[in-house]
Amino acid sequence: MVTFDINGAVVEFDEKMDNYNKIRRLFKLYAIEVSESFYNEGIKHIQNINNLQGYCKNDGFKHIEEGLKKAIETIISFDVITIDIDVFKKSYCEKYLNYERMCNNLFKGKGKRNNFKNNEAKSTLESLSHHLYNDCFNIHMAVVDALVENKVDNIGFFIDEESKQKSNALFNNYKDGFITRLDEAQIVKQIIHLNPYREEVYKFLIKEDGDFNKEIERLTIYLGYDISDYKDYLMDNYVKKLLKEHSYNLEIDKEKIEKYAKYVGCTNSSIYTARIDAIYTFENA
Secondary structure (H helix, E strand, C coil): CCCEEECEEEEEECCHHHHHHHHHHHHHHHHHHHHHHHHHHHHHCCCCCHHHHHHHHHHHHHHHHHHHHHHHHHHHCCCCCCHHHHHHHHHCCCCCCCCCHHHHHCCCCCCCCCCHHHHHHHHHHHHHHHHHHHHHHHHHHHHHHHHHHCCCCCCCCCCCCHHHHHHHHHHHHHCCCCCHHHHHHHHHHHHHHCCCCHHHHHHHHHHCCCCCCCCCHHHHHCCCCCCCHHHHHHHHHHHHHHHHCCCCCCHHHHHHHHHHHHHCCCCCHHHHHHHHHHHHHHHHC
């Protein structure tokens, strides 16, 4: 059992959900890594439409193939040894993988040209990197299908639409203030239990309720999200707010920044106190 205390709402993941989350997180992080690499490398080297088409097909397929290898490794780790890559692709992947079809569709009608506009290359790469992300991430669902079909009983299933809708409704009511203070912890627990993978929920909780003990950040890391950028965004906005208020008291403003950093669970408050220190020094020079 993996447990998180989200400002009094105790959220638990049993063995089945923990195993599912490990699989989902593995392929989510892989999808982020390869889709970003695919786009960045493509922008550097693409010179004509044929070159772009070859790159998108060869390198895109290579990343998906590596993802399929990860899938087989994962399936074997659950002692299912009767599925190889060919069986996995044919029996479990077809409904989840669309990159090849989308790649072919995007290049239809473009013809054979030696030159094309940079924004055309960028647009094509952006679209295909998005589809590559989806395919590499969606492999985790094919893995779960394979494990469930082969009677692995310690694996949870991915979140269904009904659970997502219920979680969304609870979250909307929570955001809009329709939940009484006494019920808040229980409602937050239900929101996360029904669908722990909505990043907006954690951003809202950090902004409105804080993350003093950094449990929200610990939970998002566990789920495969990086919430630290959002905390930096909140800190940036808070510094801007202080500067607009013009208290003209450096020490009080630095103290406020340190308190707000503790509130949102930001570990690098010194960056922001140094920033406001530098601004005060410049203005008083």
